Amino acid sequence: MAIVHGNIPNDRGVIEAPIGRSDKDRKKQAVTAKGKPAVTHFKVLERFGNYTLVELTLETGRTHQIRVHMAYIGHPVAGDPLYGPRKTLKGNGQFLHAQTLGFTHPKTGETMTFTAEVPAILKKHLKNCEAEKLKTYDKNCSDEPFGKSCFFIRFCEKS
Secondary structure, eight states, rough: EEEEESSSSSEEEEEOOOOOEOOSSSTTTEEESBBBBBBHHHHHHHOOOOOOEEEESSSSTTHHHHHHHHOOOOOOBBTTTTSSOOSOSSSSSBOOOOOOEEEOOOTOOEEEEEEOOOOOOHHHHHHGGGGGGGOOOOOOEEEEETTTSSOOEEEEEEO
Protein backbone atom coordinates (compact mmCIF):
# COMPACT_ATOMS: atom_id res chain seq x y z
CA MET A 1 0.00 0.00 0.00
CA ALA A 2 1.05 3.58 -0.53
CA ILE A 3 -0.05 7.14 -0.03
CA VAL A 4 0.36 8.95 -3.34
CA HIS A 5 0.06 12.60 -4.33
CA GLY A 6 -3.20 13.82 -5.84
CA ASN A 7 -6.58 12.16 -6.18
CA ILE A 8 -6.70 9.23 -8.57
CA PRO A 9 -10.14 9.55 -10.16
CA ASN A 10 -10.56 5.84 -10.94
CA ASP A 11 -11.14 3.12 -8.38
CA ARG A 12 -8.72 0.71 -10.01
CA GLY A 13 -6.41 0.39 -12.97
CA VAL A 14 -3.44 -1.33 -14.58
CA ILE A 15 -0.21 0.41 -15.51
CA GLU A 16 1.58 -1.47 -18.25
CA ALA A 17 4.77 0.38 -19.16
CA PRO A 18 8.35 -0.91 -19.57
CA ILE A 19 10.95 0.22 -17.03
CA GLY A 20 14.69 0.68 -17.57
CA ARG A 21 17.54 2.93 -16.53
CA SER A 22 16.88 6.62 -17.12
CA ASP A 23 18.83 8.22 -19.96
CA LYS A 24 18.94 11.48 -17.97
CA ASP A 25 19.97 10.20 -14.52
CA ARG A 26 21.78 6.89 -14.01
CA LYS A 27 20.54 6.69 -10.39
CA LYS A 28 16.94 6.61 -11.56
CA GLN A 29 14.72 4.18 -13.41
CA ALA A 30 12.18 5.43 -15.97
CA VAL A 31 9.42 4.33 -18.30
CA THR A 32 11.28 3.80 -21.55
CA ALA A 33 10.81 1.80 -24.76
CA LYS A 34 14.22 0.21 -24.08
CA GLY A 35 13.05 -1.08 -20.68
CA LYS A 36 11.80 -4.46 -19.54
CA PRO A 37 8.07 -5.19 -19.34
CA ALA A 38 6.47 -4.03 -16.08
CA VAL A 39 2.86 -4.30 -14.90
CA THR A 40 1.39 -2.70 -11.77
CA HIS A 41 -2.24 -3.05 -10.64
CA PHE A 42 -3.67 -0.42 -8.33
CA LYS A 43 -6.86 -0.17 -6.32
CA VAL A 44 -7.93 3.02 -4.54
CA LEU A 45 -8.65 2.36 -0.88
CA GLU A 46 -9.41 5.92 0.17
CA ARG A 47 -9.19 9.48 -1.15
CA PHE A 48 -8.06 12.52 0.82
CA GLY A 49 -7.69 16.22 0.01
CA ASN A 50 -4.33 16.06 -1.73
CA TYR A 51 -3.52 12.36 -1.43
CA THR A 52 -4.86 8.90 -2.27
CA LEU A 53 -4.31 5.64 -0.40
CA VAL A 54 -3.78 2.80 -2.87
CA GLU A 55 -3.27 -0.93 -2.74
CA LEU A 56 -0.69 -2.08 -5.28
CA THR A 57 -0.08 -5.51 -6.78
CA LEU A 58 2.89 -6.24 -9.00
CA GLU A 59 2.98 -8.74 -11.86
CA THR A 60 6.67 -8.02 -12.35
CA GLY A 61 9.41 -6.94 -9.99
CA ARG A 62 11.42 -4.18 -11.60
CA THR A 63 13.70 -1.86 -9.63
CA HIS A 64 11.63 1.02 -8.20
CA GLN A 65 8.60 -0.27 -10.12
CA ILE A 66 5.88 1.17 -7.88
CA ARG A 67 7.68 4.48 -7.51
CA VAL A 68 8.32 4.82 -11.26
CA HIS A 69 4.83 3.76 -12.37
CA MET A 70 2.99 5.98 -9.89
CA ALA A 71 5.15 8.98 -10.82
CA TYR A 72 4.58 8.17 -14.51
CA ILE A 73 0.80 8.52 -14.15
CA GLY A 74 1.20 11.76 -12.20
CA HIS A 75 0.69 10.36 -8.69
CA PRO A 76 4.15 9.90 -7.12
CA VAL A 77 4.52 8.17 -3.76
CA ALA A 78 4.41 10.69 -0.90
CA GLY A 79 7.80 11.18 0.72
CA ASP A 80 9.73 9.87 -2.30
CA PRO A 81 12.87 12.03 -2.63
CA LEU A 82 13.82 10.56 -6.02
CA TYR A 83 10.58 10.48 -8.02
CA GLY A 84 8.27 12.75 -6.04
CA PRO A 85 7.91 16.49 -5.44
CA ARG A 86 9.88 18.35 -2.76
CA LYS A 87 6.70 19.43 -1.00
CA THR A 88 5.23 16.26 0.47
CA LEU A 89 4.09 14.62 3.69
CA LYS A 90 6.58 14.92 6.51
CA GLY A 91 8.03 11.63 7.73
CA ASN A 92 11.04 9.38 7.57
CA GLY A 93 11.03 8.23 3.96
CA GLN A 94 8.42 7.08 1.48
CA PHE A 95 4.83 6.36 2.42
CA LEU A 96 5.07 2.94 0.84
CA HIS A 97 4.52 -0.27 2.80
CA ALA A 98 4.89 -3.89 1.68
CA GLN A 99 2.07 -5.37 3.74
CA THR A 100 2.29 -8.80 2.10
CA LEU A 101 5.24 -10.37 0.30
CA GLY A 102 5.32 -13.82 -1.21
CA PHE A 103 7.51 -16.09 -3.28
CA THR A 104 8.07 -19.73 -4.10
CA HIS A 105 10.91 -21.25 -2.05
CA PRO A 106 13.67 -22.21 -4.53
CA LYS A 107 14.46 -25.57 -2.88
CA THR A 108 11.14 -26.82 -1.51
CA GLY A 109 8.77 -25.23 -4.02
CA GLU A 110 6.60 -24.14 -1.07
CA THR A 111 4.76 -20.82 -1.35
CA MET A 112 6.14 -18.50 1.32
CA THR A 113 3.99 -15.55 2.41
CA PHE A 114 4.92 -12.86 4.92
CA THR A 115 2.82 -10.03 6.30
CA ALA A 116 3.76 -6.95 8.28
CA GLU A 117 1.58 -4.50 10.16
CA VAL A 118 1.16 -0.98 8.88
CA PRO A 119 3.85 1.22 10.53
CA ALA A 120 2.73 3.72 13.18
CA ILE A 121 3.81 6.75 11.10
CA LEU A 122 1.65 5.60 8.19
CA LYS A 123 -1.33 5.02 10.51
CA LYS A 124 -0.81 8.50 11.99
CA HIS A 125 -0.82 10.19 8.58
CA LEU A 126 -3.89 8.24 7.45
CA LYS A 127 -5.73 9.41 10.55
CA ASN A 128 -4.67 13.03 9.90
CA CYS A 129 -5.82 12.79 6.29
CA GLU A 130 -9.38 11.84 7.30
CA ALA A 131 -10.28 15.51 7.76
CA GLU A 132 -9.44 16.25 4.12
CA LYS A 133 -11.36 13.37 2.60
CA LEU A 134 -13.01 14.03 -0.77
CA LYS A 135 -16.00 12.38 -2.39
CA THR A 136 -15.28 9.91 -5.16
CA TYR A 137 -16.69 9.88 -8.64
CA ASP A 138 -17.10 7.33 -11.40
CA LYS A 139 -15.35 7.19 -14.74
CA ASN A 140 -15.86 4.59 -17.46
CA CYS A 141 -13.07 2.27 -18.52
CA SER A 142 -10.67 3.76 -21.02
CA ASP A 143 -7.15 3.34 -22.31
CA GLU A 144 -5.24 6.61 -22.17
CA PRO A 145 -1.68 7.29 -23.32
CA PHE A 146 0.55 9.36 -21.05
CA GLY A 147 3.05 11.85 -22.38
CA LYS A 148 4.61 11.35 -25.79
CA SER A 149 5.02 7.60 -25.39
CA CYS A 150 2.86 4.73 -26.53
CA PHE A 151 2.45 3.13 -23.11
CA PHE A 152 -0.97 2.78 -21.58
CA ILE A 153 -2.77 2.76 -18.28
CA ARG A 154 -6.15 1.06 -18.19
CA PHE A 155 -8.66 2.77 -15.92
CA CYS A 156 -11.72 0.84 -14.89
CA GLU A 157 -15.06 1.95 -13.57
CA LYS A 158 -16.10 1.46 -9.97
CA SER A 159 -16.62 -2.16 -9.00
